[in-house]
Amino acid sequence: MKTPLILLHGALGAAAQFEKLAKELSDYYEVHVPNLPGHGGTRMPDESFSIALFADALAGYIRTNDLEQPSIFGYSMGGYVAMYLARHFPNMPGNIITLGTKFHWDAPTAARELKMLDPGTIETKVPAFASALATLHAPNDWKEVVHNTALMLEEMGRHNPLSLDDYKDIKSPSLIMLGDRDKMVTLDETAAVYRQLPAAQMAVLPGTPHPIEQVEVELLSGMIGRV
Template sequence: MKPHLLLLHGAIGASFQLKAIAAALSEHYTIHLYDFPGHAGQPLPDAPFSIQFFAASVADYIRSHQLEHLTIFGASMGGYVALHLAATQPLLVDSIITLGTKFHWDPVTALKESKMLQPAVMVQKVPAFANALEKMHAPNDWKVVVEKTADMMIAMGEQNPLQADDFKNIGIPVLLLLGDRDRMVSFEETIQVYKLLPDAGFGVLPHTPHPAELVNAQLLAAIILDHQSSPKPVAG
């Protein structure tokens, strides 16, 4: 029986953006594409968006589908949610791969990122993107999804959901990946978390910007499979 692979998309995104990655790994895993609450037409919750809320929703999915021997691949916010799940409910996941996950959150960073999530400005400056979001999240109002995400970022800036001690207590294997052309996530913040995790790997994807749908899926799959099959060093 194949091990399970659960793919988690990024903020204001949808699982279909990860279909190329899923296809590249489907020979080796039983694939699960998951849409966060309020995204891609999933029921929009009354509760605020938060990493904690999303991690709880993923935990419910894992339990309801009885997923064992589970690896989670998380793009951007999806990676942060996966690590929060591992920190708070470690028995639910066996290993994690993240791509382009932003770890450094403070008020200045949160304000900068949230300013790019203003629906009225997006309609004016990036109308094609706004139109894509409208179609992506229908029948939900895409503007509400964006506003809830901006509010979540502000809250993360006030209190980062994952602190240094949380990373130190994640005992499962974690592979942190970053595109060399990612303008949202820095090498410094990724390496800082890499050094905190007890069992971590770190890799850089060449010619790769932040959006997960632009990644070379075959290259990513090869890196993931190599990491998953590599023997772990024995301490001594």
């Protein structure tokens, strides 16, 4: 019987981004690739985007599919959601693997990220990205996804949902990964969380930037299989 493994996308992302990774891992795991609320064409939630909302949705997915302590790989924001789930639903997840997760949030951090989340600027300066977002989130309006994400990050800048002390209470075996070319997430914040976790490993992936589309699938699948 294969171990269940959930692949969790990042902010502005969707399950479709994991097609190659899911195929690579399917020989060894029972792979699940859900979309978080409002992403990948799923219905926009009545309440605002938040880490708590996404963690509740993930918990609901685990219950609905009768998954017993599934391993969870979370890319970027997906890793934060997985950690939040483990903190608040400690018996629900099995192993947790994160890649490129930004753990440190304060007002200046949020302000930097918000500069890149203006739909008009995205359309004008990076039209290919705007087109990709439109495809990922259809039939939803991708601009609404961007706007709701910006509001969430602004709130995270005011109040980080997980403090460093929270990670001490996460008992799930964890692998915390960062790409050596990641320009969004720092080594310091990644190592700080790694040091707080009671049962963690840490890895720096060579030649790896932040965007999931630029991560080598074979390298990532091999690392996931180590935990």
